[in-house]
Every structure is written in structure tokens, then in C-alpha cells.
Amino acid sequence: MNLLVDEALRFSSIRHGGQFRKGSSIPFLSHPFSVAMLLESDHQAPVVVAAGLLHDVIEDTKTDPQEILSKFGSDVHRLVLAVSEKNRDESWEQRKRLALQQVKSLQFDEVALLVSMLTHFIEDEWLQESAPLCQTAYELREIVARETSDEAEISCF
Numbered sequence: 001m002n003l004l005v006d007e008a009l010r011f012s013s014i015r016h017g018g019q020f021r022k023g024s025s026i027p028f029l030s031h032p033f034s035v036a037m038l039l040e041s042d043h044q045a046p047v048v049v050a051a052g053l054l055h056d057v058i059e060d061t062k063t064d065p066q067e068i069l070s071k072f073g074s075d076v077h078r079l080v081l082a083v084s085e086k087n088r089d090e091s092w093e094q095r096k097r098l099a100l101q102q103v104k105s106l107q108f109d110e111v112a113l114l115v116s117m118l119t120h121f122i123e124d125e126w127l128q129e130s131a132p133l134c135q136t137a138y139e140l141r142e143i144v145a146r147e148t149s150d151e152a153e154i155s156c157f
Helices: 004-014 030-041 046-054 065-083 094-104 108-120 123-145 151-155
Strands: none
Touching: 004 030, 004 046, 004 065, 030 046, 030 108, 046 065, 046 108, 065 108, 094 108
């Protein structure tokens, strides 16, 4: 994994630690992680993928924008600011409308990030995938924790 993306994943994980998606027990990090995976699969640059992981830290944690600048550089900072919502007092629908209206003034990498955030993340698909992923992660953790593993068990992964 790219060092910048790796550090962004760590930072986002720590800052969003203990947060959950609204009305669910799904860890909040699932959304920025999904956005980053979409950006990665779209072959976006590491700075865009890192910004995908960090895009909610200013809005939803006590992270100061200057901290993003100092830890991740000016490109990631610019991207995160470009997609951060300015007016959290508006309804969710109104905030998304405003985000779409700003597309004309955004740079290409900012548009790629915004589009991944707004249109490609489908909550139902993530919910369908999350249980098997969690089960696999749990099983792998259990296997690694043991001193010996069965070859048949290892081959199924």
C-alpha cells in the first residue's frame, strides 16, 4: 500500500474510532474506506485515495484543516476542503444539492472524489458485503492467533 494512503487510513481510523453510521452499528469508517476503494479501483492518484479516506474528518471529528495540511500535504488538504460541507445546518438533501452545484468550479481530481462520495457508495450493497467481510476477518484473526493451522483451513482463504 502507498505510504500516504496507509497513513491516511490510520489517521481516519483513529479519528472516526467509536463512531457509527447513522442509525446502525456499522462503523463510520466503512464509508470513507468504501470511497477510497472506489477511487483506488478507478486508478486515482494516491493523494485522491488518501483524501477519500479523510474526506469526513473535518466535518465529523475535531480535526482542524491545518492538521490535514501538515500531515498530508497541500494536495490532500485541497481535496478534503473541496468536498467538505460548508454549512452543516442545512438538511442532508440540501447539502448534497449544494455539493453537486459546485462541480463546475472543481478540478478533475476533486470531481472524482466528490462523485465517489455521492453516487457510487450504495449503502445496501455495503450492508450485504459487510457481514461476510467481517466474518472472514474474524476467521483470519482466529487462525493467525493460533500457533498451528490446518492446511485445508488455510487453503480456503
